[in-house]
Every structure is written in structure tokens, then in C-alpha cells.
Amino acid sequence: MxxxxxxxxxxxxxxxxxxxxxxxxxxxxxxxxxxxxxxxxxxxxxxxxxxxxxxxxxxxxxxxxxxxxxxxxxxxxxxxxxxxxxxxxxxxxxxxxxxxxxxxxxxxxxxxxxxMTTAPWEPGESMIHDSIPAEDQAMVAAFHTAADVPANVIDDGVGRLRPTLPPGPCRSHSRSCARCPA
The missing domain is CATH 3.40.50.1360 (Rossmann fold)
Incomplete structure (x- = not known):
């Protein structure tokens, strides 16, 4: 496929x-x-x-x-x-x-x-997933993340695109997260 x-x-x-x-x-x-x-x-x-x-x-x-x-x-x-x-x-x-x-x-x-490229939010599938610390992987997964599209994540419920990581300490995201000012 x-x-x-x-x-x-x-x-x-x-x-x-x-x-x-x-x-x-x-x-x-x-x-x-x-x-x-x-x-x-x-x-x-x-x-x-x-x-x-x-x-x-x-x-x-x-x-x-x-x-x-x-x-x-x-x-x-x-x-x-x-x-x-x-x-x-x-x-x-x-x-x-x-x-x-x-x-x-x-x-x-x-x-x-x-x-564009996309990948399921899973170990070995998403290069973004595999590039961030385990605690950040867990934080993003807690929002029922299904996939990433160039460093944005899509949830598995309605497919809504999340332009930034969910709220939390910004340790590894290169764009602003909900806690970082734009």
C-alpha cells in the first residue's frame, strides 16, 4: 500500500x-x-x-x-x-x-x-516520537495522539490538528508550546 x-x-x-x-x-x-x-x-x-x-x-x-x-x-x-x-x-x-x-x-x-509526510505516533514509526524524551512521548500520547505531520500532532478522536504540543513544560519542542510565549 x-x-x-x-x-x-x-x-x-x-x-x-x-x-x-x-x-x-x-x-x-x-x-x-x-x-x-x-x-x-x-x-x-x-x-x-x-x-x-x-x-x-x-x-x-x-x-x-x-x-x-x-x-x-x-x-x-x-x-x-x-x-x-x-x-x-x-x-x-x-x-x-x-x-x-x-x-x-x-x-x-x-x-x-x-x-508532506505523516507518521503514526508510535515507536519506530514517527521520527518525531523517537526524537523526544520518554516523558514528552507520554505527555503527547496522553492526548490520544494518532499521528504527526511535520511536528504537529493529530488526535485519534476527531482528527483535529494540534498546532503545538499540549500544555506542559517545553523541554523539546522547537516551536512555542502552550506555556511558552509566542
Whole structure:
């Protein structure tokens, strides 16, 4: 099933990406599968829209996935060489000021296509889940989390997207949580 979905996503991306497009890519296992199926694409700008989470194997390595897609796009690419999970809000703010990361973020409002990834909120499935401390995993799981979509979590009841982690001490989320000021 995953292969069929990856083939459909790759086909759609090839068919609907035009020259001069600005393609946003969220790294993950699904994106990695799709990237291996794209053999050509019109010249476009590629922007990574989510930072790096832990990867378990070279084929799923976020940096390798984006490098492969940028090479195929043969246009400019903007990468976020930073972890998606950080130890403090201050660390996130410092990284946002780094020129390469700031430039990538400046492209976000102009994205014309986005390749997203999602994963069930389970050990070995979600790179976000596996990147945070056990106590944070438990805190997020307590809200009946079913999946993550680039560091956002979806609950299993109504599928509501939670844009930030639930209330609690912010030890590892790179964006503001309910206790951190914006």
C-alpha cells in the first residue's frame, strides 16, 4: 500500500510541478519513498519546510532525501540544517536567526507545492516520537495522539490538528508550546 501511495504522490508531483515553482518538502520516510521515484521534474526552487528529525537508515536520511530532490529539480535549494527537536525555546530562536534558516523560512509564504509526510505516533514509526524524551512521548500520547505531520500532532478522536504540543513544560519542542510565549 505504501508503494502505491508513493507512486501516486510522485506522479502527481511530476505532473503538477511547473518550471519556476517553489516546492516545499517535509522530510520523512514517506517523502524519501516518493523522492526515489521522481526521475525528472521541471527546474524549480526546493525549500525544506521542516527541520531534521532522527533518521534510522541512510535511505530515510532527511538530508539525503532533500539533496536527491534538489539535484533532480536542478534549481536553487534552501535547506534547514537544524534539528526539529531542541532543548529550549532559546535554542530555537537562535537557529531561526541563522541566515540559511531565515532565508528558507522567508520562502514559506510563496510555496506553490508542498510534499508532506505523516507518521503514526508510535515507536519506530514517527521520527518525531523517537526524537523526544520518554516523558514528552507520554505527555503527547496522553492526548490520544494518532499521528504527526511535520511536528504537529493529530488526535485519534476527531482528527483535529494540534498546532503545538499540549500544555506542559517545553523541554523539546522547537516551536512555542502552550506555556511558552509566542
Amino acid at each position: 505504501l508503494q502505491v501511495l508513493a507512486e501516486a504522490a510522485a506522479s502527481c508531483l511530476i505532473e503538477h510541478t511547473v518550471q519556476s515553482a517553489i516546492l516545499g518538502v517535509a522530510s520523512g520516510r514517506s517523502t524519501s519513498r516518493v523522492s526515489r521515484l521522481i526521475l525528472s521534474r521541471p527546474r524549480c526552487t526546493l525549500v525544506r519546510i521542516a527541520d531534521v528529525a532522527r533518521s534510522t537508515s541512510l535511505p530515510d536520511n532527511p538530508t539525503e532525501t532533500v539533496r536527491r530532490m534538489a539535484q533532480i529539480a536542478s534549481g536553487p535549494s534552501w535547506r534547514l540544517f537544524a534539528p526539529i527537536v531542541l532543548s529550549s525555546r532559546e535554542a530555537a530562536e537562535t537557529l531561526r536567526r541563522e541566515p540559511g534558516i531565515a532565508t528558507a523560512h522567508a520562502f514559506f509564504p510563496r510555496l506553490t507545492r508542498v510534499l
